[in-house]
């Protein structure tokens with residue numbers, strides 16, 4: 001069952017010069033799609049379009065009725081004068097999450113990511129990885145229908161990556177869909193069901209790793225090998 005249906009004809013920062021074209025896909029319940037592509041390909045622009053913050057958009061982004069999403073950005077953003085706990089409290093009240101539920105979920109995830117000790121400190125003063133963990137905890141507290149995750153693997157320590165992947169797996173079993181943008185292809189290859197390879201604003205390959213292997217003729221190639229071949233036009 002689809003959670004998100006994307007039909008972007010074109011989008012960009014200026015109507016006269018669209019950056020992405022014909023980005024069309026469906027995200028299903030419990031599915032993880034990897035959005036991959038070289039620097040400047042249009043991945044972040046695609047994400048901004050899905051989030052509804054792009055200046056110019058022609059096309060439609062349709063969520064399943066009432067579905068809630070959570071966005072985990074690559075660059076964390078915080079309120080300077082709020083503590084970690086106050087950030088969680090704010091997110092919970094905006095999304096009408098009951099105090100008891102917030103307490104239970106927050107306690108679990110703060111413990112998992114070893115952030116309990118700093119819960120009354122300002123995230124603005126945290127390290128990059130700690131800030132990334134706060135963004136992840138904020139998203140997990142919502143128990144959303146789908147996640148949009150921008151490059152989760154740069155900044156987190158290996159143990160935090162492992163925990164994040166295990167929780168995301170649980171979330172998928174619950175039915176949550178995940179659209180994940182990343183350059184870390186060896187990890188993506190292991191966890192994503194399908195891929196969208198974007199280059200110069202368009203989808204140049206899509207499907208499972210096997211579909212992409214078939215397209216490149218690399219029968220046993222890794223996703224990285226296939227990516228390299230397609231990107232370099234070999």
Ligand SMILES: Nc1ncnc2c1ncn2[C@@H]1O[C@H](COP(=O)(O)OP(=O)(O)OP(=O)(O)O)[C@@H](O)[C@H]1O
Pocket residue numbers: 013019037038039040041042043044045046
């Ligand atoms: N704020 C902006 N204003 C104008 N053009 C932009 C802006 N942000 C990105 N672009 C342009 O849009 C194109 C796609 O950029 P985008 O950030 O979507 O790439 P990306 O695939 O996310 O790359 P990366 O892997 O480097 O993060 C690039 O040509 C870039 O210069």
